[in-house]
Amino acid sequence: MARVVVDPIPRIEGHLRIEVEIQNGKVKDAWSSGTLFRGLEIILQGRDPRDAHLLTQRSCGVCTLVHSLAGVRAVEDALKIQIPPNARIVRNLTHAAQNMHDHPVHFYQLCALDWVDVVSALKAEPGKTADLSNAVSGRPQSKKYYEGLKGKLKAFVDSGQLGPFANAYWGHPDYKLPPEANLMAVGHYLDNLRQQVHAAQMTAIWGAKNPHLQGHLPGGVTVIQQLDADRIAHYLYMLKEQIAFIEEVYIPDLLAVAGFYKHWAKIGGNKNFLAFGDFAEGDKEPETFYFPRGAILNGELKLAPVDVSKITEDVSHAWYEGDKPLHPSVGETKPLMGDALKGAKPDTNGKYTWLKAPRYEDKVMEVGPLAQCLVSYVGGNKEIKENVDGALKKLQVGPDALFSTLGRLAARGIKCLVNAKRAEKWTMDLIENIKKGDTKTFTSYKLDESTSGMGAGLADVARGSLGHWINIEKGKIKNYQQVVPSTWNLGPADAKGQKGPVENALIGTPVADPKKPLEILRTVHSFDPCIACAVHVIDPHTNEVYKFRVS
Amino acid sequence: MDKSFDVPERLAVKGVTRRDFMKFCGFMATVLGLPLSFAPRIAEAVAAKRPTVVWLQFAECTGCAESFIRTTYPWAADIVLDVLNVAYFETIMAAAGDQAEQVLDDVVNKEKGKYIAIMEGAIPTKDNGVYGQIHGKTFLEIAKKVGQNAAAVICVGNCACSGGVQAAAPNPTGAKSIAEATGLKTVNLNGCPPNADNMVATVVHFLLLGKLPALDDKGRPLFAYQYLIHDNCERRGHFENEEFVKEFGDEGAAKGWCLYKVGCKGPETHNNCPIIKWNQGTNWPIGAGHPCIGCSEPGFWDNMSPFYVQKS
Numbered sequence: 031m032a033r034v035v036v037d038p039i040p041r042i043e044g045h046l047r048i049e050v051e052i053q054n055g056k057v058k059d060a061w062s063s064g065t066l067f068r069g070l071e072i073i074l075q076g077r078d079p080r081d082a083h084l085l086t087q088r089s090c091g092v093c094t095l096v097h098s099l100a101g102v103r104a105v106e107d108a109l110k111i112q113i114p115p116n117a118r119i120v121r122n123l124t125h126a127a128q129n130m131h132d133h134p135v136h137f138y139q140l141c142a143l144d145w146v147d148v149v150s151a152l153k154a155e156p157g158k159t160a161d162l163s164n165a166v167s168g169r170p171q172s173k174k175y176y177e178g179l180k181g182k183l184k185a186f187v188d189s190g191q192l193g194p195f196a197n198a199y200w201g202h203p204d205y206k207l208p209p210e211a212n213l214m215a216v217g218h219y220l221d222n223l224r225q226q227v228h229a230a231q232m233t234a235i236w237g238a239k240n241p242h243l244q245g246h247l248p249g250g251v252t253v254i255q256q257l258d259a260d261r262i263a264h265y266l267y268m269l270k271e272q273i274a275f276i277e278e279v280y281i282p283d284l285l286a287v288a289g290f291y292k293h294w295a296k297i298g299g300n301k302n303f304l305a306f307g308d309f310a311e312g313d314k315e316p317e318t319f320y321f322p323r324g325a326i327l328n329g330e331l332k333l334a335p336v337d338v339s340k341i342t343e344d345v346s347h348a349w350y351e352g353d354k355p356l357h358p359s360v361g362e363t364k365p366l367m368g369d370a371l372k373g374a375k376p377d378t379n380g381k382y383t384w385l386k387a388p389r390y391e392d393k394v395m396e397v398g399p400l401a402q403c404l405v406s407y408v409g410g411n412k413e414i415k416e417n418v419d420g421a422l423k424k425l426q427v428g429p430d431a432l433f434s435t436l437g438r439l440a441a442r443g444i445k446c447l448v449n450a451k452r453a454e455k456w457t458m459d460l461i462e463n464i465k466k467g468d469t470k471t472f473t474s475y476k477l478d479e480s481t482s483g484m485g486a487g488l489a490d491v492a493r494g495s496l497g498h499w500i501n502i503e504k505g506k507i508k509n510y511q512q513v514v515p516s517t518w519n520l521g522p523a524d525a526k527g528q529k530g531p532v533e534n535a536l537i538g539t540p541v542a543d544p545k546k547p548l549e550i551l552r553t554v555h556s557f558d559p560c561i562a563c564a565v566h567v568i569d570p571h572t573n574e575v576y577k578f579r580v581s
Numbered sequence: 582m583d584k585s586f587d588v589p590e591r592l593a594v595k596g597v598t599r600r601d602f603m604k605f606c607g608f609m610a611t612v613l614g615l616p617l618s619f620a621p622r623i624a625e626a627v628a629a630k631r632p633t634v635v636w637l638q639f640a641e642c643t644g645c646a647e648s649f650i651r652t653t654y655p656w657a658a659d660i661v662l663d664v665l666n667v668a669y670f671e672t673i674m675a676a677a678g679d680q681a682e683q684v685l686d687d688v689v690n691k692e693k694g695k696y697i698a699i700m701e702g703a704i705p706t707k708d709n710g711v712y713g714q715i716h717g718k719t720f721l722e723i724a725k726k727v728g729q730n731a732a733a734v735i736c737v738g739n740c741a742c743s744g745g746v747q748a749a750a751p752n753p754t755g756a757k758s759i760a761e762a763t764g765l766k767t768v769n770l771n772g773c774p775p776n777a778d779n780m781v782a783t784v785v786h787f788l789l790l791g792k793l794p795a796l797d798d799k800g801r802p803l804f805a806y807q808y809l810i811h812d813n814c815e816r817r818g819h820f821e822n823e824e825f826v827k828e829f830g831d832e833g834a835a836k837g838w839c840l841y842k843v844g845c846k847g848p849e850t851h852n853n854c855p856i857i858k859w860n861q862g863t864n865w866p867i868g869a870g871h872p873c874i875g876c877s878e879p880g881f882w883d884n885m886s887p888f889y890v891q892k893s
């Protein structure tokens with residue numbers, strides 16, 4: 031039996047360590063550890079509730095914006111503020127653009143190198159690569175282009191300075207793409223770096239800047255003068271460009287890669303999924319969500335309702351005190367500090383991470399685009415159903431294939447496309463609303479020493495279901511809790527020994543060479559880990575019992 | 582300017598000649614499309630190696646790295662692949678685990694005194710820094726080792742420059758800036774995050790002129806941080822006319838009036854946002870009707886908040 035530790039896991043946000051035990055060429059057991067603790071919840075205490083979204087946004091600069099969204103919603107829920115339709119639409123448009131940024135970046139920059147062998151691309155014939163791109167890509171390139179690209183790559187490799195490509199697992203036997211497909215993918219890897227710049231610009235149209243947007247605040251959005259024809263046209267124009275990239279490059283690449291890696295449709299799956307749902311198209315939530323709320327249980331394609339009061343967090347294997355799972359609204363967080371921490375060295379028999387273990391009805395739940403797609407598939411989202419069915423048909427696999435590492439990658443692309451296309455409709459809704467003479471973008475409210483309230487801000491974002499819980503007392507933040515997608519996915523085992531989703535997904539994964547655990551990276555990356563936001567859901571100073579109400 | 586920032590001299594001390602150094606400066610010139618007066622150096626530069634850069638991430642959110650990849654002049658891909666030898670950068674690098682660690686060790690041991698260290702994130706110092714670890718080592722150990730052996734340390738973002746969000750009161754993990762935690766001299770590209778254009782400009786300045794740009798008393802490059810937001814703000818006329826937004830969504834907001842009364846910290850914040858704007862000039866906070874929160878000033882989470890309230 032071999033123990034393999036992969037630390038750092040690169041191409042993610044944050045600091046993650048994965049330890050696995052390998053027996054007979056397969057992962058027998060796995061432990062996921064978050065190795066950084068920042069303590070944002072403590073820092074939030076005593077501050078002005080209106081500042082929470084600015085501070086929580088700094089949880090993560092990759093999925094920037096989403097903590098801002100959950101933050102403003104938490105305050106709005108606590109203070110019973112209904113935002114105007116224009117604000118709702120502007121937030122949806124900005125959030126959708128963020129997804130158009132996030133998902134392709136995940137596929138090309140963070141994931142692709144696990145499936146694409148850059149060194150093998152040097153053996154590609156440019157002519158054949160052009161033929162391949164003609165056959166599969168919506169944006170074929172010429173032989174000349176691929177000659178140039180190959181030349182550039184060769185010069186790069188010959189220089190002996192491989193930069194970010196140095197010392198990887200090139201030549202690993204499970205790299206299955208032919209050299210031409212590898213070269214084509216290298217081209218798209220570079221194209222994506224350009225495409226993502228434009229997606230970020232879209233978020234800045236009404237969000238000022240990216241990363242870390244400024245344009246939301248409890249009550250609505252700050253833009254009002256800016257809801258003009260020029261900016262709407264700018265957004266729409268860039269949206270069309272994004273949709274074209276997703277349709278012509280991203281989706282065909284996903285399908286092409288999947289075609290060579292069909293064995294990965296049986297690896298890395300989970301059975302339970304949770305989606306809070308998002309993108310309200312009316313005042314009522316969650317009823318008007320475009321991506322519905324719901325759960326999938328035991329791998330059955332059937333919609334189960336979700337009651338967020340059934341969420342608990344367990345700390346048996348995390349560096350906290352506490353012996354029973356608690357709802358985030360009454361969560362107690364007593365982190366180990368000083369000597370008790372024993373240097374925060376992961377102990378696979380005991381405590382090994384800064385992440386708690388969230389559970390729903392005591393069950394381990396995977397969150398993220400796959401969960402969103404599965405719930406939308408059975409929850410009445412026509413466009414998701416059509417696109418998922420289309421992809422399954424093209425790959426000639428059944429719906430079972432969705433419950434896998436490959437399914438996770440495919441779902442992310444499909445959700446991205448469907449979300450982008452729906453943004454066209456939301457843009458039209460905005461125009462209609464403004465034409466009707468409705469220019470309201472902010473609902474005013476009172477906040478002073480007499481203000482108290484508790485609320486939850488839920489969102490379903492690039493990496494999955496995100497929840498912020500706030501308790502406002504005398505106009506100040508009494509307590510704040512974040513239960514974030516990467517805590518759900520990358521959290522540890524619980525008291526019952528039920529492993530977290532990533533740990534589960536890793537068990538059974540074949541590892542051809544324990545010194546080059548490429549397969550582990552594939553499954554871990556398919557979750558799109560984002561650790562900075564997952565590691566500060568605690569309070570190391572007080573032993574206070576949090577009392578929240580979940581609405 | 583502090584002598585220790587004169588990089589050619591620091592390099593000379595460490596055994597790298599000025600001539601070697603100028604080689605890669607010339608190489609930069611072609612890539613960056615700079616004046617032809619750099620041409621003589623270009624020939625020399627053919628054999629030159631791309632300068633090695635390691636980008637380390639500590640207690641941070643990766644927003645600074647994300648900001649950097651938004652650059653288009655030149656495109657981030659060109660910088661990462663053609664201009665620099667970005668040997669270690671967890672956000673984009675292919676290598677993992679032991680192999681990644683080995684890359685970093687190799688740079689520190691074999692390119693001592695020649696590489697540039699870019700650092701993002703603060704250093705937790707409480708309990709010997711156990712709150713942040715990579716490959717079983719604390720951030721504190723890593724920052725010291727990599728920083729001490731670098732030709733220059735460029736800090737990106739408020740976290741690395743002044744502790745940032747995790748250092749805000751009550752600073753649960755004892756987070757400190759790189760300079761405070763390691764005792765090293767650093768260039769501080771402050772901001773949460775800093776603007777990509779300012780990051781690139783700093784690197785370009787370093788590569789072309791052989792030294793880091795002139796800095797203010799907080800270690801921030803003057804070319805960007807000598808400006809006060811308020812002095813270059815498009816809404817300044819309204820400030821002078823006392824035309825203020827009194828509440829978001831009001832008539833003043835619809836007319837683009839001054840945001841001072843809803844908390845704008847532009848009068849105390851140094852940065853060039855109003856001049857260069859963000860995301861290829863798409864917008865900037867005050868352009869979106871949102872007050873400046875002062876993110877390029879040390880301690881802004883405590884000193885400038887509450888953000889939507891006029892500073893008394």
Ligand code: SF4
Pocket residue numbers: 088091241242640641642643644645701702737738739740741745746772773774775
């Ligand atoms: S300075 Fe801001 S953007 Fe940069 S790492 Fe820190 S929190 Fe993130």
Ligand code: SF4
Pocket residue numbers: 810811812814815816817818820838839840841845846847848867873
């Ligand atoms: S909006 Fe801010 S920076 Fe601009 S003039 Fe008013 S106070 Fe000054």
